[in-house]
Amino acid sequence: MQRHWWQEAVVYQVYPRSFQDSNGDGIGDLQGIIQHLDYIKNLGATVIWLNPIYASPNDDNGYDISDYRKIMTDFGTMEDFDQLLTLAHEKGLKIMMDLVVNHTSDEHHWFMESRKSKKNKYRDYYFWRDSKNGNPPNNWKSNFSGSAWQFDETTGQYYLHLFSKKQPDLNWDNSLVRQEVFDLMKFWLDKGVDGFRMDVINLISKKQGLPDDPNASKTAVEDAMSWVANGPKVHDYLQEMNQKVLSKYNVITVGETPSASTQDAIKYTGFDRHELEMVFQFEHMGLDWSQSGLGKWSTNKVSLIELKGVMSRWQTALNGKAWNSLYWNNHDQPRIVSRFGNDSSKYRVLSAKMLGLLLHFMQGTPYIYQGEEIGMTNVHFDNIADYKDLETLNAYHEIVEDKKQISAQQMMAYIHHSSRDNARTPMQWDATKNAGFTDGNPWIKVNPAYKQINVSEALNDPNSIYYFYKKMNELRSQYDVIVYGNYSLLDPKDNEAFAYERQLDQQHLFIVTNFTSHVIKRNYKVYNDQKSRLLLSNYDDDLKRDLRPYEAKVYYYEE
Known part of the structure; x- marks a missing residue:
């Protein structure tokens, strides 16, 4: 890459x-x-x-x-x-x-000119359309509720706004x-x-x-x-x-x-x-x-x-x-x-x-x-x-x-x-x-x-x-694997823990988080690996198999 x-x-x-x-x-x-x-x-x-x-x-x-x-x-x-x-x-x-x-x-100059007449040189900077059977030109909705079209009496046409009527597209x-x-x-x-x-x-x-x-x-x-x-x-x-x-x-x-x-x-x-x-x-x-x-x-x-x-x-x-x-x-x-x-x-x-x-x-x-x-x-x-x-x-x-x-x-x-x-x-x-x-x-x-x-x-x-957060940003600048490493998810059906691995060349990361407010027990192979060391955690100690409420930690090891 x-x-x-x-x-x-x-x-x-x-x-x-x-x-x-x-x-x-x-x-x-x-x-x-x-x-x-x-x-x-x-x-x-x-x-x-x-x-x-x-x-x-x-x-x-x-x-x-x-x-x-x-x-x-x-x-x-x-x-x-x-x-x-x-x-x-x-x-x-x-x-x-x-x-x-x-x-x-x-209120942009382009739109203020555009709405003056159908022949204004800025008219085609926006979407102006005739009504359809007395209704807006189509059924599009605005992202801020209601129709995405606003009728303008000056020229008797509608203009398109996917957001506010004060935000013409x-x-x-x-x-x-x-x-x-x-x-x-x-x-x-x-x-x-x-x-x-x-x-x-x-x-x-x-x-x-x-x-x-x-x-x-x-x-x-x-x-x-x-x-x-x-x-x-x-x-x-x-x-x-x-x-x-x-x-x-x-x-x-x-x-x-x-x-x-x-x-x-x-x-x-x-x-x-x-x-x-x-x-x-x-x-x-x-x-x-x-x-x-x-x-x-x-x-x-x-x-x-x-x-x-x-x-x-x-x-x-x-x-x-x-x-x-x-x-x-x-x-x-x-x-x-x-x-x-x-x-x-x-x-x-x-x-x-x-x-x-x-x-x-x-x-x-x-x-x-x-x-x-x-x-x-x-x-x-x-x-x-x-x-x-x-x-x-x-x-x-x-x-x-x-x-x-x-x-x-x-x-x-x-x-x-x-x-x-x-x-x-x-x-x-x-x-x-x-x-x-x-x-x-x-x-x-x-x-x-x-x-x-x-x-x-x-x-x-x-x-x-x-x-x-400051520590995470410092680690990011020290380990290429954090930025560039491949990602692989572990245990996709686990509804309490989110664990994944990252790998770049010989560098490996193991990340695990507990999404619950109670202790959960998990036994990951990294816990038994003598080469792995805890890189970052939101607790002061490491109980390994016991993941405490909202515990999150990263292990690092090299092959």
Whole structure:
């Protein structure tokens, strides 16, 4: 396998709005990120991924962009960004930007021109269609509830929006659109940014003629993406992007690809494909979804056997052909320790370490989302009015108020479990007011757990989750087998322990984790191997055959 710097990287994701406020307006900003560059570097991360910081009306927290070459005033100025980029590079940290080019804001110049008339030169930058028998042009659903079409009275046509109605989809079949995107990418790459995370990039090619989804009536909103994902020309467009832009820079790229299979991923990221370096897949993120048509809205617990199956399939299918991204958390997912672990005071630290170890010793590039390294938990706001996320608010309105499918109380339980705002509450820096995030009123409430769970506490505790993550990152830079080794699952039907092996040349790793809150007994051959040594564990001692609650350990040996 050819080796690249981004395979050995560790990415730390910053959600700027919730990271650190430097000026007291209650909103995180670029100067706030600058304040904590040493914190990120000390953790052992080598790349910082920034969620969108471009000019935006902020309908969907910055994923509705009105000017790709300007900084959102909430976050600061271009001078602030240039300072952040320079200081990060001086500290050996790279900066990865979020590239959102499936859609723009409806306040972007292109769209404001496009909606003026059918003959406007920007009209074909978007999808405009006539009604169909007085209804929208087709039955596609928006990912944020309702139809994916919005009627516009100016010209009497509908425009397509797979997300918010303020996020019209770009028409990538138009070569002028593609050139505009390539130009804005060059703008940032020439500034010195080190790569892009590409938002829903596998949605950019729509089916010819925009045909009805035959399953629309029986699929949950989130399942609607499968009909529009991985379209007929998506690989042509990404190869063109690579040829005209990406191939000219030594950068990291990761595509967000809902409804992508392992076969799709190999097409997007295969070492011989000249498209992207890796993708974010969502199979493991859908394992706790509702079986009753409500999609992500549930309180289900994930099945360990199903989780093993998904994680292992991605590990083995891509091995030697393409590259995995490894993540539990991001700005769109609830907190993993509350979701797959145990966020009680007794087991939160143990289970957070267990989940981190399980993931970080797999093959791929690991992503750490802000607060994951201190074990931040889901938040349980009592009132729907305390939530800010458009997806959450729309779902509550549709499921509870419009369709009356479930009670408000039940929906709030689902929101506590699944809302994107679980990831978006402010970073918990210390136990002072507003968790040290702001001197003002935070844009979204702070999780009340901040008095016990915060960075200050973590840095003062040598056994904290933070130092455990730091140790994993140090080991990653010392053992090639952690980055490049082959993967093989052990005991796929064991519903309590997750064990697997890694191997590269003479180097071997054995990883075992207990997913339960009780002691389980397992007898693995590594326990009797005199050559093996314990490399890392979330307990202070090693009882070998007794796996204590949420115990996780890695053994290393050489042949």
